[in-house]
Amino acid sequence: MIELENVAYSYGGGELLSDVSLRLAPGSFHFLTGPSGSGKTTFLKLCYGELVPTSGFARIFDQDVRSMTRDDIAMARRRIGVVHQDCQFLDHLPISDNVALPLTVAGFDVQSESQNLAELMQWCGLTPRANALPPELSGGERQRAALARAVILSPDLILADEPTGNVDWEMSQRLLQLLIELNRMGKTVMIATHDLGLIRAAKQHVQARVLRISNRRLQLAGADL
Amino acid sequence: MRAPRFLTDLLVADGSADRVVPPSGFTAHLTLFSAGVMAFLAVFALALSLATGRLADRWGDELAHASTVRISAPDDQMAVQTEAALRVLQTTDGIESARALSEDEQRALLAPWFGPEVPVESLPIPQLIEVIESDAGYDAAGLRMRLSAEAPGAVLDDHTRWRRPLIAAANRLRALGLFSILLIGGAMAAMITLAANAALAANAKVIEVLRLVGAQDRYIARAFVRRFTLRALAGATVGTVAGMIAVLLMPSQAEVGFLTGLGFAGAEWFWLLVLPPVAGLVAYLATQRAALRVLGALS
Known part of the structure; x- marks a missing residue:
């Protein structure tokens, strides 16, 4: 579903990523690791069309990113759930509306989806906070709300950037559990993290491959970690 | 679209x-x-x-179809020249009607400037003839020449100058x-x-x-x-x-x-x-x- 072929990316200065090739197969579970500043976020942005490679080819759902219009990318985003490191919400709308936002912008009738929305909020443990505004949420609640928003359109692919970045261990286990559940439902998952404990914990439950960015290149890390 | x-x-x-x-x-x-x-x-x-x-x-609209002939002449010739001018006007192609203004009408025209009590009769004011054109219009230059021959004191004002x-x-x-x-x-x-x-x-x-x-x-x-x-x-x-x-x-x-x-x-x-x-x-x-x-x- 996502294919990168000899992709390089530079922000001006030197290249941050070079010669990256990868095929994300449906239903796979990947971790992406590497030191901070190594380009994990950039890599994810290449995967959801936020950035266009400076050289090489990126294909999202078999479409070359360079040939995609802004609206094509918007349509692709409806099939890719993204959880950002610093989750951004519409701060003037309550959490339930924020979680339903992808439905709203895609033109679905939010009323008729209210049952699904309630179940998802329940599943993420957000029901008691449904009417709170985003700035009132704790870090863990924000991460869960971002995850809920990322999956409400039932995307084929979930990209999560440090989803456990600012939550405690217990909360990170719950978030991981949510992502593993989603993977069991057939979603492709990629999690960028530098938390090796999280990766070890995940490996007990799911067949996960670990990609590591080092020296500007993407490598498949060994089975042992 | x-x-x-x-x-x-x-x-x-x-x-x-x-x-x-x-x-x-x-x-x-x-x-x-x-x-x-x-x-x-x-x-x-x-x-x-x-x-x-x-x-x-x-x-x-109002001005396009109206012109004025003004006759300035010594008192004894005024009536004769007015007659002559009217004759010329009535025989000119493109003129529907020509009519000498009465004293009352002339007084009314002057009233805004001199007041209603002005003794128009005793003043050497020119006689005015109102000319209404047909849609086709007339030849102003030709008319001027004929007027100057028949009534030397007549001046044609076809309004275009200030219109x-x-x-x-x-x-x-x-x-x-x-x-x-x-x-x-x-x-x-x-x-x-x-x-x-x-x-x-x-x-x-x-x-x-x-x-x-x-x-x-x-x-x-x-x-x-x-x-x-x-x-x-x-x-x-x-x-x-x-x-x-x-x-x-x-x-x-x-x-x-x-x-x-x-x-x-x-x-x-x-x-x-x-x-x-x-x-x-x-x-x-x-x-x-x-x-x-x-x-x-x-x-």
């Missing part, structure tokens, strides 16, 4: 696109206010151009009025573009979030476009009504002429109904352009 989309975007009660952009109290009031002021000014520019248009038409600058002035005023309306529209478009740019910049984070969850540019733009269009529509409606009331309250005494003729007559009031929708359309186009340009510039 544009009109139906314009209408569906505006009229379909899709509150969702509106809600995703946070409400903005202060700038909203400024947009309303400016649209109102512009509409108010447009009412006067419109009144000016319509009134001067009427004036130019009227002057054109032309008046009509030109009226037409110029009308053009200026229309041009002012264009300028007002342009200024409003510029103002709304600035306001929309400010709103888009202030909501950069909102746009980013919407983009992340798969909103297409048209959806994002709609939230802004709808808001500014409705504001301009509301502001312009208030401004137009205020301008209309101001025009109605102007003292209107027909005799004073041009200045108080500044207003609307009959079907011309209809043009006022057009102002608010036009303001809305201008706002729609300005915001749409601004929004799509700003969004298109994002990666």
Whole structure:
């Protein structure tokens, strides 16, 4: 579903990523690791069309990113759930509306989806906070709300950037559990993290491959970690 | 193509696109206010151009078909020359009728200048002959030559000399009025573009979030476009009504002429109904352009 072929990316200065090739197969579970500043976020942005490679080819759902219009990318985003490191919400709308936002912008009738929305909020443990505004949420609640928003359109692919970045261990286990559940439902998952404990914990439950960015290149890390 | 989309975007009660952009109290009031002021000014520019248009038409019509022959002669020849001139006029092609003004009529013409008590009989004032042309018109140069032969004291004044600058002035005023309306529209478009740019910049984070969850540019733009269009529509409606009331309250005494003729007559009031929708359309186009340009510039 996502294919990168000899992709390089530079922000001006030197290249941050070079010669990256990868095929994300449906239903796979990947971790992406590497030191901070190594380009994990950039890599994810290449995967959801936020950035266009400076050289090489990126294909999202078999479409070359360079040939995609802004609206094509918007349509692709409806099939890719993204959880950002610093989750951004519409701060003037309550959490339930924020979680339903992808439905709203895609033109679905939010009323008729209210049952699904309630179940998802329940599943993420957000029901008691449904009417709170985003700035009132704790870090863990924000991460869960971002995850809920990322999956409400039932995307084929979930990209999560440090989803456990600012939550405690217990909360990170719950978030991981949510992502593993989603993977069991057939979603492709990629999690960028530098938390090796999280990766070890995940490996007990799911067949996960670990990609590591080092020296500007993407490598498949060994089975042992 | 544009009109139906314009209408569906505006009229379909899709509150969702509106809600995703946070409400903005202060700038909203400024947009309303400016649209109102512009509409108010447009009412006067419109009144000016319509009134001067009427004036130019009227002057054109009234003066085009009338000329005057003025006979200045010693008292004893006055009657003879008047007779001669009338004969010439009646035998000229293109002249429908010619008639010497009576003393009473001449006195009435002079009254505004000398007062009603002027003893016209005892003054050496010229005799006037009113000439009405047919639609075809007559040959002024030929007529002048024949008049000078038959009645040496007769002078033909075919009014073009002072009609032309008046009509030109009226037409110029009308053009200026229309041009002012264009300028007002342009200024409003510029103002709304600035306001929309400010709103888009202030909501950069909102746009980013919407983009992340798969909103297409048209959806994002709609939230802004709808808001500014409705504001301009509301502001312009208030401004137009205020301008209309101001025009109605102007003292209107027909005799004073041009200045108080500044207003609307009959079907011309209809043009006022057009102002608010036009303001809305201008706002729609300005915001749409601004929004799509700003969004298109994002990666």
